[in-house]
Amino acid sequence: MNEQIISLQTEVSEKLSAVTDLTELDSLRVAYLGKKGSITALLKGMKDLSAEERKTFGAEVNQLKEFTTQKIEEKVKELGEKEIAAEIAAMPLIDITTPSSCECGSYHPITLVQRQCETIFKTMGFAVIDYPEIVTDYECFEALNIPKHHPARDMQDTYYLDNGQLLKSHTSAAQNAILKKYGKELMETGKPIKAIFPGRCFRNEATDACHENTFFQMEGVMVDKDISISNLIYFMKTMLSEVFRKDIKVRLRPGFFPFVEPGFELDISCLICGGEGCPSCKQSGWLELCPCGMIHPNVLREGGIDPEEYTGFAFGLGLTRLAMMKYGVKDIRNLNSGSLKALSQFTDDE
Ligand SMILES: [Zn+2]
Numbered sequence: 001m002n003e004q005i006i007s008l009q010t011e012v013s014e015k016l017s018a019v020t021d022l023t024e025l026d027s028l029r030v031a032y033l034g035k036k037g038s039i040t041a042l043l044k045g046m047k048d049l050s051a052e053e054r055k056t057f058g059a060e061v062n063q064l065k066e067f068t069t070q071k072i073e074e075k076v077k078e079l080g081e082k083e084i085a086a087e088i089a090a091m092p093l094i095d096i097t098t099p100s101s102c103e104c105g106s107y108h109p110i111t112l113v114q115r116q117c118e119t120i121f122k123t124m125g126f127a128v129i130d131y132p133e134i135v136t137d138y139e140c141f142e143a144l145n146i147p148k149h150h151p152a153r154d155m156q157d158t159y160y161l162d163n164g165q166l167l168k169s170h171t172s173a174a175q176n177a178i179l180k181k182y183g184k185e186l187m188e189t190g191k192p193i194k195a196i197f198p199g200r201c202f203r204n205e206a207t208d209a210c211h212e213n214t215f216f217q218m219e220g221v222m223v224d225k226d227i228s229i230s231n232l233i234y235f236m237k238t239m240l241s242e243v244f245r246k247d248i249k250v251r252l253r254p255g256f257f258p259f260v261e262p263g264f265e266l267d268i269s270c271l272i273c274g275g276e277g278c279p280s281c282k283q284s285g286w287l288e289l290c291p292c293g294m295i296h297p298n299v300l301r302e303g304g305i306d307p308e309e310y311t312g313f314a315f316g317l318g319l320t321r322l323a324m325m326k327y328g329v330k331d332i333r334n335l336n337s338g339s340l341k342a343l344s345q346f347t348d349d350e
Pocket of ligand 1: 270271272273274275276277278279280281282283285286
């Protein structure tokens with residue numbers, strides 16, 4: 001092999017092994033393989049050689065060029081890996097389990113009240129059931145003793161879909177399905193139906209401080225032999241006393257709802273004046289909280305349960321209203337506002 005080539009190859013090997021960064025490596029690449037580089041110069045000088053010499057010398061120079069290119073590529077890889085390792089080593093150590101310094105979120109007041117009610121009813125043996133927001137006319141009205149063209153539908157105008165389904169106007173829309181699902185077990189084993197089903201409801205109405213087109217309810221039913229209004233009063237009183245952390249007086253007033261007979265409005269003693277009378281309770285000492293009553297025989301029958309043998313109560317607790325009372329929220333619209341300033345001030349007091 002040509003001596004010039006041998007010494008150049010030795011030089012390339014030595015210099016490349018001494019390189020410590022990518023900038024230096026690039027300068028070397030230019031010095032050997034660039035337009036004016038020493039290996040390129042050897043190729044250029046071949047024109048002065050004889051045809052015989054050019055053949056041998058050309059092959060040797062090309063071998064040197066390939067050797068140099070390969071060595072440079074290896075060095076690029078090696079230095080690149082070293083640089084990444086150095087960057088990682090220079091990074092500060094981060095403890096990913098440390099809580100973020102930004103403010104933590106909070107539960108919505110309705111979620112707080114809902115969870116509290118669920119816990120209370122669960123301890124009294126009620127199952128908590130989830131139910132869709134989009135239901136059929138049958139589930140929302142017909143199965144609940146509200147046939148088409150019944151005037152009671154006027155009070156519950158809601159949003160209808162093109163396929164005839166609708167956004168449920170009350171959580172009672174789940175009653176029929178629940179009676180059917182658990183009624184069989186009741187009749188076969190005697191296990192009473194005890195269920196609550198919280199959910200979002202919709203009404204097509206103008207909004208003001210007391211009305212919203214979207215609100216939350218929690219329906220409850222209990223069906224067994226010999227269930228009476230006393231059972232209803234007991235469960236409601238127990239639940240409300242737990243929610244408000246004090247003994248709450250309740251009273252029933254007659255109220256008309258097609259799916260209960262007899263039907264009632266359940267009032268609680270005013271929490272602001274303690275029953276003395278104030279502007280919030282219109283001086284009556286009572287606040288209206290939820291419609292309830294004994295499940296209408298037609299509704300039981302539609303759910304596959306014999307009303308001659310079994311009776312049951314149902315209530316439709318307004319979770320939105322309960323949250324407003326518990327946390328002193330005066331305008332219902334604040335609850336759907338998404339304003340963190342308004343909503344983050346409530347905490348779970350359990
Ligand atoms: Zn009052």
